[in-house]
Amino acid sequence: MCPRIRISLISFAVVLVVSGCKPAAEPTSQDAAPADSAVASAAPATWPASLNVMGDGFPNAGDACRRIGETEATVNYLDDSATLAGCLSADEAAKLGGTVVGTVDGVTLVSVPNTAAIPGDGDGQGDAKVAGTDYNATGPIRCSGYKGAAAGMCEAGVVRDAETGPYIEVTLPDGVKRTIFFNKDGSFLSFSTAQADGTAAMPISSSREGDTTIATLGTERYEIPDVFVQGD
Incomplete structure (x- = not known):
């Protein structure tokens, strides 16, 4: 009778030790999603449909900002003596040296005088x-x-x-x-x-x-x- 009790106690102790060593569950991709979403929402990833985006860079080809044409959202920002440009980040907008006139769907709009953008x-x-x-x-x-x-x-x-x-x-x-x-x-x-x-x-x-x-x-x-x- 005694040996049988000793074996049962030892088995119970082993179960306790093994249970205590179980590794903590790693966070799933769903756990990390809120943080990723917060970063993504800081700035638009693509140009919104509300803007008429023209060219492949402003002031030069390949640059981050773009020329913006006339739409209902921008008609009040257009000026014969300036180019309306849009940038996906405020930092890029600041580099243009113009005047920030508004924001449309996360895009910063900058009015850049034509004389500033025309060499010569x-x-x-x-x-x-x-x-x-x-x-x-x-x-x-x-x-x-x-x-x-x-x-x-x-x-x-x-x-x-x-x-x-x-x-x-x-x-x-x-x-x-x-x-x-x-x-x-x-x-x-x-x-x-x-x-x-x-x-x-x-x-x-x-x-x-x-x-x-x-x-x-x-x-x-x-x-x-x-x-x-x-x-x-």
């Missing part, structure tokens, strides 16, 4: 090229009428050192480009047109409003400031 406009740097392009300057200009489009902003780039005079390439909402030619004195010359797309049959005209050239092709209208064409 009285800044002592010469009429340099915008990195990764053949343009001497890039920026938005007012445009309307393409396929019935309402007034808005179109991205444009200017080549000032062409042999026959400056010309501007305007990128339209669907990616089509319009080339507008100027004489060496900065006066309007013509548009590039073609029979294939019907533009050759469209009437061309121009007028002046202050220091801005209004160039029209059929129902299309483009407003080009003198400073954009020739620098200052």
